[in-house]
Amino acid sequence: MNTNQRILNAVKLTGGLILLAGIVLFAIGLFESHYSILVSIGTGTIIGAVFIFLMGVFLVISEEIVEKKSSRAENMKKI
16 A cells, blocks of 8 residues: 555655646747747646556556455465
């Protein structure tokens, strides 16, 4: 449980920082006419941050399910 919480915190921090960088790039590209390429780079960065966060949450959830099933199988063997 403790390792899952640490993984979730790391994914949350990493995703948040990348999301913040993507929002900044998107805003600079949107409001500054000379750097219109930054809009697409910012959008890609935002999508990447969301993908990183969702994959991290998926891995933590799947690990929880596997642990729960293995402990349930162990309890059934004891009976």
